[in-house]
Amino acid sequence: MRRIGRRDIVAAILIALVTGAAFTSPPLQNLQGLSLDILTALRWKLIGDRRDPATSPVVVVAIDGETYETPPFKGSPTQTWTREIGRVLGSITEGGAKVIGFDVIFPSSIELSEIPFGDTSFGNRVRGFDRDYLIALRKLSDSGKLVLGEILSNDHPDRPDHAQQLAVKNNIRALNVHTDADDVIRRMPLSFPIAGQPVPTMAVELAARALDAKPETGPTGVTNLSGYAIPNTVPNTLTLNFRGMGRDIPAYSFADLRACVEKGDTEFFRRAFDGKIVLLGSILNFDDRKLTSMRLAGGYDGTPGSRCALPAPASTAQQALSAVAGVFVHATVVRNLLEHDAVTELGFPLRTILTIVFAAIITAAACLLAPTGAAVTWLGLTVAYAAVAVGTFTHAIALPLTEPVLAGLTALALMIGYRFVVADREERFLRQSFAFYLAPEVIDGMVASGKMPALGGEMRNITMFFSDLAGFSSIAEKMTPSELVALMNDYLSAMTDIIERHGGYVDKYIGDSIVAMFGAPADDPDHARNAVAAALQCRDRLEELNENHPAFHGRGLAHRIGLNSGEAVVGNIGSRRRFNYTVMSDTVNLASRLEGANKYFGTTIMASEMTVSQSRNAYTWRELDTVRVQGRDEPIKVYEPLAEKNQETQEQGIRAATYAKGLACWRTRDFAKAAALFESASGDDPPCRYFAKRARTLAANPPSADWTPVNTLEGK
Template identity: 30%
Template sequence: MLRSPALLAGLLSVAIALLCGLERSGLEIRWVDALERASLDQRFRWRGPVPTTDEVVIVAIDNDTLERQPELYQRRAGTAALVRAIAAAGPAAIGIDQVYVDPEEVLSPELTARVKEHVLKDMPVGAGPEGQADSLLREVARELAGDGELAAAVAEAGSVVLAIHLTQDAGAGRPLPDPATLRHGRYGQQDARSPPFRVAEGGLVSLPELVAGARALGGITVEEDPDRAVRAIPAAWRVGDAAYAPLSVQLVAQREGLGRAELAFLESSLQIGGRKVPLGKGEAVLLNFRGGSGTFTTVSAVDVVEGRADAALRGKIVLLGVTYFGHDVVRTPFAIDLPGVELQATAVDTILAGDALTRSSALTDSLVTLASGLLVSLLFTSILRAGPLARIAGVLAVIGLDVAVAVTAFTRAHLWLALIWPLLAAVVAGAAALAAAYAGEALQRARLRRTFSHYLGAEVLDELLADPTALGLGGARRELTVLFSDIREFTSVAERLSPEDLVALLNTYLTPMTAEVMARAGYLDKYIGDAVMAVFGAPVARADHAERGLATALAMHAALARMRPALAERGAADLQIGVGINTGEMVVGNMGSADRFDYTVIGDAVNLASRLEGLTKTYGVFCLVGAGTRAAAPPSYAFREIDRVRVKGKGQPVAIFELLSGPAGAVASYAAMDRWSAALAAFRRGDLAIARAEWLAFQAENPDDPVVRLHLERLAGLGDQAPPDWDGVVVFTHK
């Protein structure tokens, strides 16, 4: 990890992105959630207040109302007069942000009943002259009729939406009345597959005579986040089997003349006529706050009843609510004491403007987080060769980019994109990579003085001096070509010879083979007994490393022919070798311990080259190459694709090719190659009868080819019908 700060940063980025996905999918990480919500509030403040639609007006029971005409709020008859005054101004809809749960109590309930009974029963109107006491009782009785007055005013207005408060806590409200009583609060349509998950166990509903006269009912329940702020309103409550709408939805419907049938609660959105309102997590409408207290046009209730606000109310959605100091306030991004009625106004205005916030998906947030961390990791790649100050500046730039992307998505697309997770990825990945880079560079400088003795070639030394990052443990990821060669049946050869003769034989064989590697700028990685491992393209970079590897294989084939007389003298006249070549991405550098290490290559591409060398025994050919080498080879080299195999240690199948010839000579040649290609294609698609016929025809032209003989033997055990899961891939479980 210390040798590769970029890799460390990348792995940390992946881990943080996965954690982000888990958290966004339901894993509770409270401090991240708290910071994310705080960052959303900050985005509101950075954006600043924005204009409203100017379609919502608040009639406020404010301090001026309580000083001049307190009966407008304190008495139902006064509220009735206020409702009539609002209705007379011609609004599009009236929403009352109050719940009138209990009858008005001017006198005690017992005394109220006695007065009403006496006046209405014992003293019917027109029964005769009244005394002073009876006249006074009639006046008192009129004062006791406030509930009826308010109910009549609501019914006369014809456009009033009354509030209901619903709660999942049965102890926080009262038992709900018969659902039929609340029918005006329902959505006309709802998705039967996903009913609202908020089940109302209780709540507060206005008096039946008020509910009967209202045009609709709407919920005003708010839910606070853990930091006590309100950022959304519940979109629906379930009472029985029905979904109930919030006050804001009902008011917009009344303004646009929509019936209940045109209100729909769907799985991820609300439908209000032609309007579609997206829902966030928890079936809530994420509010797009316009500003702090006083953002919406607000008139005092006193001005309304005195006729000074008619022009302001005409054609508007009017919300009647309390704003006097300290009553019914909530915390929002712009204020810590926003009157509750302004929260309802915000909800209405958000729906009218069609700019409700949407929360990005867990996948999107994870990808943004991963991108943030990977951008930081790129700063620590060897390609950039950036210094510490440049890297720190780069990390700060990525952080600035994260903020800019989140703010732009918020202001331009009303999208709540994760910000804390991307910032966390950038900071953690950057800090870890900076620490690793600093420690790694210090270790490289300490090792530099004792490293030279491990390298004998001038080219190796030159490259290491030019790029000291290759001196530490680990290495760089590069595309290279690896060659493995091995003597076939070496064990049987060794059994026939004395130890001294065996050593002489190996020296006779390995000396020309090594020379062919060195002649083509290959790096002799190691001898593994009788095997040779060579790398092309490192340590000195060569763009044509694949061609050099192929040329070396052809040269080895020619060298083996030239040394036959010398091998015969050593008792190995029939010695044969196999060569495996593969090109691909691998890690090259110093591998080992802190005290003893070798410059070598590792990776899947290296392992495949070794497996290809082993498969030359199975297929009976001189040289097998991988698809990467075949693709990188110049046109002057000829190949035959012989199979698709899944070698031991690899899950994905690979195509393997036999090297036939090149500019320096030929290894093998075959007639009727069109037959071979047709047979291989039929074998791949499962037409085994066709494959058998084509290979038999090919064998007739090439009777000594061991590969076609092997394929025909395989077909003999398969019949003419391929298995259902046939993919034409041969699996090898041995090395």
């Protein structure tokens, strides 16, 4: 196991973040669907489904090949089947079916045929042919036990013929499906907007009627049906759970049921359909076939139901099919809804985190182990994770599978490549490496002397610069890792360029914080003035980024800057084996406290009295307060830079003068007058509002006689 350095850790983190973010990004969204397909196949192959199809709450009446080969349907157009369909529907209803849905559409009637027949048309010759069928539809529709299907489309809608629409009134629902980019059905829509109102799809309507409930969609977009909050990652959809791969749903041949009606076996219809939801649909091999998440293992067109009148056709055993009949997709939705068994998919943030964690583990293994060992680790982790994912999928929870595995494999390759090209050829990049963490002056001295830097330090008068982004954690939570890295790179680069242009040296970055010093390692007698100039430009530059930079737009980033001048020890500080050019002293600590103190006053820049005195009257200042910061007993005066000397606006001058008068009244305990002065200038000025509130409080509740005008700040 090799030893790893800081650079290796940084590389590993970046590789994990990049690969994790890449494989869950929208361009690779098909991987999410592929995960569902693989999980469906693995669950079926490893665990299967032991449920008895007879217990299914939904059954299918199948217009199958047997129907087309059995009289009176053989050789007859489907428009002539309506009478028999009406008779079968009546028997199914009398058998106790809760509701019947049509996954077949009869868009025309034989009565509308205009084929010449003698001196008139064929349609006129058979006028009244559909009468019994339409009466049956009306009767079932009025009882709430029938729903016809339609296909919604702006270009080519497909609806039942006009007479059927009149017979069933408004009992028509959409059969449209939700198809992913790879033409696979993994989710189904829950409703469609019709006349400005959401109308449930066929499957949702059937389940709702069976439960005697109505689907309700809340403000969060979650649809609730009879107490079941339907999970979804794609709004207004249900993720299908093909737990039984179609074999958990009985399918009764329409030809046999028609013969059963002729036989008069009402008891068979009661046994088969009592309390069931019934879907009428085609299961022909050439009609309405759908690719679903069962495609990898193969699905089934149901399990043949018991027979009533006709002998079972001589056929081979059922075979798994890549595409199943569309009616079983709708039947699966109904069963998922009734059994609260729809698949719960993880949202984008959780999928990304899981993928990054998986990639990070593989990256760490590739960093520590030999390539062969790292590859074995990837394989072992993949098998273990797949087992966990299949286990959770048995409980209808889908973990991402392909994204972590592929991200881990890519991270493995990238980390091995990094080690080969970079980490094991360190000498080639010695100078470039030093340039990232040593000051240029230190590197120049090392090259000139031919010696490596040594431990040691000296006392110097410097100005410390601390900055930190306000509320950045809450903003970062709403960003992807790649967006966060890009944003921070742009921000830190912009601020660092300003600091270095003014002679400053960036000691370190701590997350979104910058620690810099002016006056070392290069001598600078104007270090305080340059530090203030850099702070003002950093403030202005961030405003420009917020307005003009696409990555910053709308995020409202703001930072706080603390400045303090004084004596400090600077030099190569650390252990004998590892050290950095850095700074140590109370001057550093106080600058850090002043950065945090900005949040009390609502200011962007706060400087100590020492920095003000050493800036050589180059700026106009506003004295903010006398404060006692955490970790120091001695109070200090703190100031805010307004502008370069004589460059302040008239408004800034008036506000500063009013603030000074209010501060004077505050210190003489005239709190009411102080509050009035601060309030008069408080418009868009946070320090005035802060002091006005404090003054009003003390005016209403005067302090004790030993009160001193020192503001003790509790936090950092």
